[in-house]
Amino acid sequence: MKLLELLGYFNYWVFAIILTVGLYAVISKTNLIKKLIGLSIFQSAVFLMYITMDKVEGGTAPVIQEGVKDQIFSNPLPQVLILTAIVVGVSTLALGLAIVVRINECYGTIEEDEILDAD
Amino acid sequence: MDLLAHLPALQVVVPLLAAPLIVMLQPRGLAWAGATAVALMSFAIAVTLALAVLNGHTSEYAMGGWPAPFGITLAVDALSALMLLVVTGAGAAALLAGKPSIDQQIEPSRQPLFYSAWLLAMSGLVGIVVAADAFNIFVFMEISSLASYILIAGGPDRRALPAVFKYLIMGTIGATFYLIGVGLIYMMTGTLNLADMEARIGDVSDINPILVAAGFITIGLALKAAVFPLHVWVPNAYTQAPHMVTAFLAACATKVALYVLIRFDYMVLQAELVDHVIQFALFAMPLAILGILVASAVAMFEGHLKRLLASSSIAQIGYILLGASFVSVAGLSASAAHLFNHALAKGGLFLAVACLAYQYRDLRLSQLGGASTRMPWTCGAFVVCGLSLIGVPGTAGFISKWLLINAALQSGPWGWALVGIILLSSLMAVVYIWRIVEALYFQAPIAEHAEAPLTEAPLQLLLVTAAIAILNIYFGLFPQVPLELANSAASVLLEGRL
Structure with a gap:
């Protein structure tokens, strides 16, 4: 029973692991691109959390159909929210990459420690 | 429906x-x-809203006419009215004053984009303040953050780029933490409307996710608000x-991030979580005290203005x-x-810095000798705002x-x-403001500037800076409006809770 309960939270375990992996990459890597990759992984974990929480077992898309009664719907709201959050994540990533390009133009490197040494 | 309602x-x-x-x-x-016209218009709207709030x-x-909690609501109460005044006022004043300084620092071809990012940052910040919906706050937070990354990266020095990269990383982590917290609360309550959230948290059977959410939200927003020790950006x-x-x-x-933090911890979480008040106070107070002491000490030894x-x-x-952690009206x-008064003082100080920077490219204190004879008005405004920052009687900071x-x-x-x-840190403020005053007034000018004539900053820049300095005194003598x-913000936040 205990094990099943743990497995029932499988998605949330994966969420926690991905979240930590991403955060670790952001903190430990000195390469700016790798930092941004870490940031993206970190954000994807949150997408997984939102998608998981809206899933209702046996639920379908929330479309009212004629003649079908007692239809179970998955909650569409978190999906809408996370769609917005994905857009936000993509724009952050794009801006981050643009800044890395500029850093590379100005410093000739994208290693954090070399940038610190250069100034 | 009249215009006021919209x-x-x-x-x-x-x-x-x-x-x-x-x-x-x-x-x-x-x-x-x-851009300036739009910013001034926003400021006018904020003033109208604040007057409406003052009239109760x-x-x-x-x-879209969808009622809460199904639709998205915007709400303006006393605290948000105060914040709106600060945000739109700062945005409008800096734009109004800023043309000479911006002309100096931003290439002409990029200026329209720069002003556009400025307005986006401003609308994001006011959006955070008026939104009464947890997810909208996140979206507006990201709008304002992305725009401010662009604004900061516009700096003339290449060192702006690593600085903004660090801000981007930390800001995104903060916002994502906030998003996780909001997700967890939504999972347990099924609502995103702040008022509705507060009402439903009481019915949640398993309180653990809410506690985790409170942690994520508080840390995430503390990162955005630069609460010590999350201030490194x-x-x-x-x-x-x-x-x-x-x-x-x-x-x-x-x-603005601090505003969301206070709003979340007081309006949404406080009433229903057992001992949340004590937990919040125990979390916030040590960090506030450390932040006050350590940052003031760092400022005392800092050589760059x-x-x-x-x-x-x-x-x-x-x-x-610290004030928020007392949990009292x-x-x-x-x-x-202090949100309001510090914005006045620090805004004025940085405007005066922009005036100085118009003539002095290098803003290290050692380079600023004799500035008072070259730019007497700028230095005067700087001193007034500095006194307000210290908290001398007769100024807003006091x-x-x-x-x-x-x-x-x-x-x-x-x-x-x-x-x-508080007194110790005010003394430290005296020390670091005095170091600047000493450099401006008493230090001998370096060779390069020795023969320089009286060259004030452009009038436009100077007038707004002086106006802010005068406001610092005005709100020190007649502080009724803020x-x-x-006061009404504080009683709304603690309404019926203590």
Whole structure:
């Protein structure tokens, strides 16, 4: 029973692991691109959390159909929210990459420690 | 429906819609004029809303006519009215003053984009303040953050780029933490509307996810608000940003995150979570005290003018958080008043820095010798705002420090120790402001500037700086308006809870 309960939270375990992996990459890597990759992984974990929480077992898309009664719907709201959050994540990533390009133009490197040494 | 009813929406929509249009105004004077007009219009809207709140009329606006909790609501109460004044006021004043400084620092071809990013940052910040919906706050937070990354990266020095990268990483982590927290609360309550959330948290059977959410939200917003020790992005970002951007963001950006933090912890979480008040106080108070002391100490030994003022900003965030951590009406109104007064003082200081920077490229204190004979008006305005930052009687800063000390005395047996800390840090502020005054007034000019004639900053820049300095004195002598807003904000936050 205990094990099943743990497995029932499988998605949330994966969420926690991905979240930590991403955060670790952001903190430990000195390469700016790798930092941004870490940031993206970190954000994807949150997408997984939102998608998981809206899933209702046996639920379908929330479309009212004629003649079908007692239809179970998955909650569409978190999906809408996370769609917005994905857009936000993509724009952050794009801006981050643009800044890395500029850093590379100005410093000739994208290693954090070399940038610190250069100034 | 009269126009007044639509103001909360217009407050966000006007700068948001104007931003893409500004890009098309290619002659750069026109872009500036357009952006300034829009910012002034936003300020006028904020003033109208604040007057309405002072007359006891809080506005709620249902987007698209969908009633809460199904639709998205915007709400303006006393605290948000005060924040709106700060955000739009800082944005408008910096734009109004900033043309000479921005012309100096931003290439003409990029200026329309720069002004557009400015308006986006402003509409994001006001959006955070008016939104009464947890997810909308996240979206507006990201709008304002992305725009402010662009603004800061516009700095002339290449060091702006690593600074903004660090800010981007930390800001995104903060916002994502907030998003996780909101997700967890939504999971348990099924609502995103702040008021509805508060009502439903009481019915949640398993409180653990809510506690985790409270942690994520508090840490995430503390990162955005530069609460010590999560402040490391501030000094570089403020130092390397274009001077006008520093004046704008230092006056309001971190405070808006702090506003959301206070709103979440007081309005949503406080009432229903057992001992949340104590947990919040125990979390916030040590960080606030450490922030005040450490950041003031760092400022005392800092050699670069902008970095020094940035460190002092971290200490001031500490004061605001300290007031909030008392969990009393007195403490919260001191916090809210300090939000307003510090914005005035620091905004004025950074505007004066922009004036100085017009003549002095290198803003290290050792290079600024003799500035007072070259730019007497600028230095005068700087000193007035500096006195307000210290909290000398007769300036705005005094009012909020006085309130903070009163609140500390009421807060319990350890109140005296807190008063001691506030006084100590004020003395430290005297030291670091004095170091600047010494450089400006008494230090011999370096060889390069020795023969320089009297060359004040451009009139436009100087007039606005002087106006802000005068406001610092005005609100020190007649503090009724911000105090009334701060008091009613505090009682709204604690309504029926203590």
